[in-house]
Amino acid sequence: MRSPAALHRLMDVLPVFEGDPRVELVFTVDGGSWFSDRLGSRLRERGAVLLPWGEAVEHPFDLALAASDNGDLHRLAAPLVLFPHGVGYQRFAAHEAGAVSGLRRSTLVRDGRAVPSRIVVGHPGQLDVIRAVEPLLLPRAVVAGDPCFDRIRLSGRLRDRYRAALGATGKRLVVLCSTWGPHSLYGRQPGLPARVVGAVAADLNRVALVLHPNVWAKHGPLQVRAWLRPAIESGLVVVPPEEGWRAALVAADVVVSDHGSLTSYAAGAGVAVVLAEDGGPEVVPGSPIDRLRGRLARLRPDLPVTGQLDSAAPLEAGIADALFAFRGRSMERVRAMVYGELGVRPPRGPARVRPAPVPEVDVPTPTAYSVRSSLGPVEDGRATVELTRFPALTYDEDQPHARHLAADDTEVDPGWAERAAVVWSTARHASTARAGEWAAAAFAGLPALRVAVAALRHGGLLVAVRGGGAVVAAGPADASLVGSAVQCCLARGVALDRLRRLTIVVGSGSTTVRFHAR
Incomplete structure (x- = not known):
């Protein structure tokens, strides 16, 4: 193998050998790619036996599995089964003009002989691509379905757990998915994650980002996270490259994607998909993603993001039929095929399909919000305030009575601190x-500050107003919400001493606090 994507695909199919002591697995990495740098260490961390490529090509094996056509596969002394490392063969190779990625004739045909014994495809429609590349390869093709898609379908029963892990319980989950390369979503619109995070209400939405493993491998996690830092600090969940993308697709309400395989997986699983980029000249004409991109809604940069996400809808239920054959039976077909190549009977019992694990991700909380608020009638000291909070990504000084800036006291950006009308303490005070x-x-150091809120160790919140005294708020609301609700009242001429009970409506719920003297 030569890339993380190839490793992931092989890990999807290797369970066909589980429980069979007749089969022993060893791994090798052809290090001829900049994407292969950490593959060896990752395999060792999993406990795999790893052979240097030079030894692997000199040692006879009963079967070889690969999920990439890169490298000198013809040197392997074993029947070779070739899997696609995505949905299928639908993208032109990056460094060989006119060649189809995963099906390059230059590597799969040597001296007039087909190198792979079997080429796995997920749907009969992909046979046309193989025929166009090299008719000699067509008899080697096996339509086996897609084990990865079957894992996604099976994982639906764990959707609530995935959503909880991604911080999306009670919220709409928007998942941005990008393949790699100059025509990808992230390659062409690196600012889109921050744009989406800043456009949607934080209490109603969670935004997550899935980047192709090659992006991480080429640039390194340090650089990738540095590029994404403003969006992360505003609440973006970044799904790690090792695991979690399947769970994110299952958990998603809307996917914003490009011409990568995750678009097909999401659409086939019945998720609403909006295309931010369609791949342009990288997409093989007539391939599944080519047909699919002609039917999906496009994310327009000249229109508000929120409305486009609101109107996104899944394609018809039968779309999976055009993308994936033998749904629910792909592992059985793969097992029958590989054991046929080995020349032995498969084990008894079903081929196991495992759901995706619950992802381990960091779910950040914004440290600064741009808050839109509205105040209902104030009667007998009772008021209702509705808040809509957006992560603060740019300094917002427009319409000061319609919006205000709220930040916690750890916010290090002086621009936020100097403009904040509300600040809350992240510590509990004795x-x-x-x-x-x-x-x-806080009032002495922050001239724009009007409301300061601090949690008390014994319960409740101290709410202080510049020049207007302080009260204690009792109730389940957190400091940031109470501070913004009080600021809404002040901006509309309702003094703190007039308030006795305040109901705060935010996101899909509400909470009520009562004020009393400190």
């Missing part, structure tokens, strides 16, 4: 006196 000291220091 007493109202200590909390009052913190608030006084």
